[in-house]
Amino acid sequence: MLEACVFATILCGFFGIIFKKNLVMKIISMDTMSTGVIAYYVLVASRGGLFTPIFSTDNPGNYADPVPQAVILTAIVIGFSIQALMLVGVMKLAEIIQRSKQTRLNKITRHE
Amino acid sequence: MGFVSYLLPRFDRVLSLGVAIASIGYALKLFTQAPLTLQLLDRFGVTLLVDPLSGFFILTNALVTAAVILYCWNSGKTTFFYTQVILLHGSVNAAFVCTDFISLYVALEVISIASFLLIAYPRTDRAIWVGLRYLFTSNVAMLFYLVGAVLVYKASHSFAFVGIREALPEALALIFLGLLVKGGIFISGLWLPLTHSESxxxxxxxxxxxxxxxxxxxxxxxxxxxxxxxxxxxxxxVATALLGVGYAIFEKDTKRILAFSTVSQLGFILAAPEVGGFYALTHGLVKSSLFLIVGVLPSRNLKDLQHQPIQTSIWIALAIASFSISGFPLLSGFGAKVLTLKNLLPWQVIGMNIAALGTVIAFAKFIFLPHQNPERPETIQPGFWAAIALLIGSLFLANVAYYEAYTLENIIKPLATIALGWLVYFLIFRHITLNLPRFFEKFDHLIGMMSLMLILLFWMVMA
Structure with missing residues (x-):
């Protein structure tokens, strides 16, 4: 059940990337997709047990597998930095396009 | 090392060249010693494998980086540029030696970021858009790859490459999708021509x-x-080699021809995995020298170039590189091609020979450009000649590595291929103009292609 939800999230993100026209929306869809992937890693980690794998004297039950969690932490950081980079790129692009539109407008008004 | 050069901006060029030379030395050492496997931190940890195969790839990377740095020596690039080049160099090396999926993921993502910054270095709207497009495509592919990696982990409790044997076919399809997109193979690699030709x-x-x-x-x-x-x-x-060469023959823009030929040459590497290392080395040397040479030509349009003679010295360099990629004897492209064609399975032979012929046709366009000595030679930076000398010199040297190729039969076959290719070029391709649509290279279609590719892969691994 949970697994189906996770895959639905990934697919939602993917379709968002395909169908959205706005670049910022595309980036947000990509974020959705990566959220799905992260959730899937957490899900895989929790197959063995649900408790946080911290060393202590009392044993609360089965531990979650720490390896996928550790791995996905790296992936979260990378994904986050890539998104920041892409947003900067889109902002810069928008600024350049805005400016070129303005110069074109200025030229048109000068001709009249 | 890259960060050190950022702190000491005055020594940036020397430092980055030093890194490249260190890599060359290390790669050469790899050929002499036994394969080394490093496993850090138990079975979950990072595993590295350095053997002659990765030695070839590291050597390619090091030579190309050194040539690029020499080329940029006097061009007034900022320290930021060199820092990114070295980061890229380091992460590509990391991708070459690691044998578990997660280190590979990290290395590939660092590669994406560093190459985005390099592509967007001119800060024009076009450069930024091309860079964004690249970053977006590769990141989406890497997300699929991550899902595949966790499926492998689920099956074998380890991220090592060997674990893929036990994993589900879905995992295989997802991981292959990520790698195919990243490596620019087949239809999922159609992002490559625009990215490579516009930067x-x-x-x-x-x-x-x-x-x-x-x-x-x-x-x-x-x-x-x-x-x-x-x-x-x-x-x-095989499919990649044919697709890339098919586009390259009809292309009119020099840099796009080179980019499409990259796609087809990658196909050659994959077609015979056992000997892919040597082919990758020669292709890396040839392609980077071709890109550097084409960069100093007066125009990018082949039609303009046919009416505008180029300097003879540049033409000689261009012709040597084109000869090597067509597989002409005495250059290492010949040895690599013979080695690859020898290791093919029977059903591959026809396809790969057609692809080799197509390569000859595409590069005949470069060889038959008019050339002359102008009265006032344009001044080209000495860095350019240093870089070209390094690359072409290595081409000749690498040729020696596989001298068994020089049997009569082996020599005649490439010559016949080249002759046939030139004949076809003069009879047919010189006159026709056919514009293949760039429809499939639009951004939306790239992502769409990725999903098609995923379905195809699923179907192939299930069958």
Missing amino acids: ETPVSAMLSGAVVKAGVLPLVRCALLVEEFDPLIRLFG
Whole structure:
């Protein structure tokens, strides 16, 4: 059940990337997709047990597998930095396009 | 090292050249010693494998980086540029040596970021858009790859490459999708021509010469580790070679021809995984020198170039590189091609020979450009000649490595291919103009192609 939800999230993100026209929306869809992937890693980690794998004297039950969690932490950081980079790129692009539109407008008004 | 050079901006060029030379030395050492396997931190940890195969790839990367740095020596690039080049160099090397999926993921993502920054270095709207497009495509592919990696972990409790044998076919399809997109193979690799042709000359030399190989080497490794995938990868190799060369023949823009030929040459590497290393080395050297040479030509349009003679010295360099990629004897492209064609399976032979013929046709366009000595030679930076000398000199040297290729039969066959290719070029392709649509290279279609590719892969691994 949970697994189906996770895959639905990934697919939602993917379709968002395909169908959205706005670049910022595309980036947000990509974020959705990566959220799905992260959730899937957490899900895989929790197959063995649900408790946080911290060393202590009392044993609360089965531990979650720490390896996928550790791995996905790296992936979260990378994904986050890539998104920041892409947003900067889109902002810069928008600024350049805005400016070129303005110069074109200025030229048109000068001709009249 | 890159960060050190950022702190000491005055020594940036010297430092980055030093890194490249260190890599060359290390790669040469790899050929003499036994394969070394490093396993850090138990079975969950990072595993590294350095053997002659990765030695070839590291050597390619090092030579290309050194040439690019020499080319940029006097061009007034900022320290930021060199820092990124070295970061890229380091992460590509990391991708070449690691044998578990997570280190590979990290290395590939660092490659994406560093190459985005390099592509967007001119800060024009076009450069930023091309860079964004690249970053977006590769990141989406890497997300699929991550899902595949966790499926492998689920099956075998380890991220090592060998674990893929036990994993579900879905995992295989997802991981292959990520690597195919990253390596620019077949239809999922159609992002590559625009990216490589629109970025600056040194950057496209670096991307085409070394960076795409980072996606290809893991595929080659998978094919070598697990025999069942071998036919799959070979099939993709043939399909890629034909597709790339088909586009390259009809292209009118010099840099786009080179980019499409990169696609087809990657197919050659995959078509015979056992000997892919040597082919990758020669291709990296040839392609980066071709990109650097084309960068100094007066125009990018082939039609203009046919009416505008180029300087003879540049033409000689261009012709040597084109001869090597067509597989002319005395250059290492010949040895590599013979080696690859020898290791093909019977069903691949026809396809790969057609692809080789197509390569000759595409590069005949470069060889038959008019040339003359102008009265006032344009001044070209000495860095350019240093870089070209390094690359072409290595081409000659690498040729010696496989001297068994020089039998009569082996020499006649490439010569016949070249002659036939030139004949076809003069009879047919010189006169026709056919504009293939760039429809499939639009951004939306790239992502759409990725999903098609995913379905195809699913179907192939299930069958």
